[in-house]
Amino acid sequence: MTDPFEDLLEPVVPVDPDPRFARRLRALLDAAFLSGGAMPVTAVQGDVVYASVWSPDAARAAAFYSSVLGWRISADGRAVQGLGQHLGLWSTPSHRTTFLSHAVADISAAVDRVRAAGGTAADAVQEPYGLSAECVDNQGLPFALHQSSPGAAQETFAQGEIVYLTMFVPSSQAARDFYGSVFGWTFTPGQIDDGWQVQGPHTMFGLHGGHPSSAVLPMYSVSDVHAAVARVRSAGGTATDPVQMPYGITSDCVDDQGLRFYLGQL
Amino acid sequence: MNQPSGVRPDPGLTLLDLYERALPQVYGYLLARCGQRPVAEDLTTEVFLAAMDSCRRGNVSEVSTSWLIGVARHKLVDHWRRLERERRGLRVLGGLAAGCEDPWDERLDALVARDVLAELSAQHRSVLTLRYLDGLPVPEVARCLDRTVHATEALLVRARGAFRVRYQGREEGTR
Numbered sequence: 001m002t003d004p005f006e007d008l009l010e011p012v013v014p015v016d017p018d019p020r021f022a023r024r025l026r027a028l029l030d031a032a033f034l035s036g037g038a039m040p041v042t043a044v045q046g047d048v049v050y051a052s053v054w055s056p057d058a059a060r061a062a063a064f065y066s067s068v069l070g071w072r073i074s075a076d077g078r079a080v081q082g083l084g085q086h087l088g089l090w091s092t093p094s095h096r097t098t099f100l101s102h103a104v105a106d107i108s109a110a111v112d113r114v115r116a117a118g119g120t121a122a123d124a125v126q127e128p129y130g131l132s133a134e135c136v137d138n139q140g141l142p143f144a145l146h147q148s149s150p151g152a153a154q155e156t157f158a159q160g161e162i163v164y165l166t167m168f169v170p171s172s173q174a175a176r177d178f179y180g181s182v183f184g185w186t187f188t189p190g191q192i193d194d195g196w197q198v199q200g201p202h203t204m205f206g207l208h209g210g211h212p213s214s215a216v217l218p219m220y221s222v223s224d225v226h227a228a229v230a231r232v233r234s235a236g237g238t239a240t241d242p243v244q245m246p247y248g249i250t251s252d253c254v255d256d257q258g259l260r261f262y263l264g265q266l
Numbered sequence: 267m268n269q270p271s272g273v274r275p276d277p278g279l280t281l282l283d284l285y286e287r288a289l290p291q292v293y294g295y296l297l298a299r300c301g302q303r304p305v306a307e308d309l310t311t312e313v314f315l316a317a318m319d320s321c322r323r324g325n326v327s328e329v330s331t332s333w334l335i336g337v338a339r340h341k342l343v344d345h346w347r348r349l350e351r352e353r354r355g356l357r358v359l360g361g362l363a364a365g366c367e368d369p370w371d372e373r374l375d376a377l378v379a380r381d382v383l384a385e386l387s388a389q390h391r392s393v394l395t396l397r398y399l400d401g402l403p404v405p406e407v408a409r410c411l412d413r414t415v416h417a418t419e420a421l422l423v424r425a426r427g428a429f430r431v432r433y434q435g436r437e438e439g440t441r
Binding site: 109 | 278279281282285289290291293294295297298299302303304305306307308310311312314315318319321322335349379394397398399400401426429
């Protein structure tokens with residue numbers, strides 16, 4: 001009697017990869033050979049390694065989030081200190097969003113994938129914190145690529161850290177096409193219309209279509225959401241009364257410069 | 267065979283020499299099993315960089331394509347474990363609809379069996395892939411998964427059961 005499972009046998013069939021990929025990997029391998037093998041050995045799928053509040057006035061944002069979340073801001077006003085995540089602040093007249101930097105194992109391969117998927121990407125440059133490339137996705141949302149190995153997945157979150165990211169986009173199809181081909185992310189339908197759960201990045205990530213423009217909304221962890229809601233309101237923002245969700249108590253907020261965010265007591 | 271040191275070529279150089287021939291084998295192996303180009307490229311990168319790392323550390327007895335396929339198996343199993351961890355987290359937070367894949371997703375293999383495999387847990391998917399798609403004997407599967415032979419046999423029985431239930435469910439669904 002034959003075992004039906006034997007039909008599954010699939011011998012290795014050689015497939016030639018994209019020649020550009022083959023050349024890049026060859027270069028990486030040569031470099032690893034010459035450098036004694038000190039190259040990153042784990043590929044990543046767009047894990048968020050840095051997030052920055054982009055608002056018209058970073059100093060004003062610093063004051064707001066310090067009073068609401070207890071953020072400690074560096075002397076130059078650009079970095080949040082003392083957290084397990086790399087968070088920052090930046091002034092820009094044109095966007096109200098959370099700017100994300102995504103880790104990739106091979107940055108030039110990722111730059112090619114961004115361009116092929118209809119985004120724009122500057123060539124990677126060496127920054128003090130590593131090799132980075134500035135990009136814009138296929139719906140106008142700026143982001144960055146960062147060549148690095150993945151961090152460990154966070155299990156617990158200190159107050160003021162990001163526990164969840166939601167990307168609002170005009171077209172969820174365009175976003176799924178783009179981020180699917182750049183990072184290999186996959187998407188499953190969520191509970192709300194045109195809402196999608198993203199699989200791939202360590203940070204929990206959602207996608208929601210049907211918005212006039214793109215923006216990334218963070219959910220910040222707080223130890224007492226009722227107290228945090230009161231702090232949002234007294235700092236000049238707005239916050240809905242907290243509601244119990246299956247995963248915790250949350251509030252929808254807008255800061256004093258019009259950036260939307262969420263609070264979550266998980 | 268004993269050779270005086272210095273006569274044996276540097277294993278790192280052997281790997282570089284092997285690269286052109288081995289790349290389509292490793293990439294083909296991974297692409298057929300994970301089904302997505304960016305993932306296959308990332309895993310292929312992991313395989314060769316990890317292989318070079320092992321060569322540099324001197325803990326490789328034979329640099330060959332079949333050794334690289336073995337490294338690829340480990341990377342694939344790790345990849346599925348990682349995916350499962352992420353999915354578990356998402357279920358807690360968002361309560362996502364389990365198992366429905368987006369139709370735009372590139373499908374390189376239309377077999378129902380593949381879809382069913384992809385729905386299984388990382389453990390079940392890994393053990394069935396290594397045992398049946400790769401055709402490895404159980405002791406080798408056990409080595410890949412860091413389990414005893416006995417535990418692997420038990421896992422195989424459970425995985426086959428889970429596979430059959432889903433596969434038959436699909437067939438009934440299409441009638």
